[in-house]
Amino acid sequence: MxxxxxxxxxxxxxxxxxxxxxxxxxxxxxxxxxxxxxxxxxxxxxxxxxxxxxxxxxxxxxxxxxxxxxxxxxxxxxxxxxxxxxxxxxxxxxxxxxxxxxxxxxxxxxxxxxxxxxxxxxATLEYDLQSTIGKSVSAILSGRKLVTMRSTI
The missing domain is CATH 3.30.450.20 (PAS domain)
Incomplete structure (x- = not known):
């Protein structure tokens, strides 16, 4: 290897x-x-x-x-x-x-x-993309109930 x-x-x-x-x-x-x-x-x-x-x-x-x-x-x-x-x-x-x-x-x-x-x-575009995706996923997952998740989408 x-x-x-x-x-x-x-x-x-x-x-x-x-x-x-x-x-x-x-x-x-x-x-x-x-x-x-x-x-x-x-x-x-x-x-x-x-x-x-x-x-x-x-x-x-x-x-x-x-x-x-x-x-x-x-x-x-x-x-x-x-x-x-x-x-x-x-x-x-x-x-x-x-x-x-x-x-x-x-x-x-x-x-x-x-x-x-x-x-x-x-500064790289790759870091921007990772940061944006990470923050988006965190925001989605912070609402553990389906109703909360639906209202954020």
């Missing part, structure tokens, strides 16, 4: 399981939820934003404003992260489209421990 072919027998060989690593097509930033400072940033972030990752550690997320443009120019990254206080999750927000230079990326936000986790991945 080709070592690049993925099936259930070789999932353990995928690099996604290696601690301290992120897939090379994107990068990750962990932001302290109380101080809004950068607690962790993947080393390869410099490939996308042009700044050395170590220079951003401990800095406020406002330092990223010159490198990350949110799709809604009236919202700051900190405000976006604070939306979790209004809802239990970022499900309705994810993926959030941003620009890094001229390139479009998706920002996927989640929370882990005392950190906001910001994952940046290149």
């Amino acid at each position: 080709d070592s690049n072919q993925v099936d259930l027998t070789n999932c353990d060989k995928e690099p996604i399981h290696i601690p301290g690593r992120i897939q090379s097509h994107g990068f990750l930033i962990a932001v302290n939820q109380f101080t809004f400072t950068i607690d962790y940033i993947s080393k390869n972030s410099s490939d996308f934003i042009g700044l050395d990752a170590s220079a951003l550690l401990g800095k406020p997320i406002s330092e990223l404003a010159d490198y990350i443009t949110l799709s809604d120019g009236n919202v700051e990254l900190k405000q976006l992260l604070m939306l979790d206080g209004l809802k239990d999750s970022y499900e309705g927000l994810n993926p959030y489209q941003v620009k890094l230079g001229r390139e479009s990326f998706y920002l996927i936000v989640s929370k882990s421990g005392g950190n906001y986790i910001l994952e940046f991945e290149p």
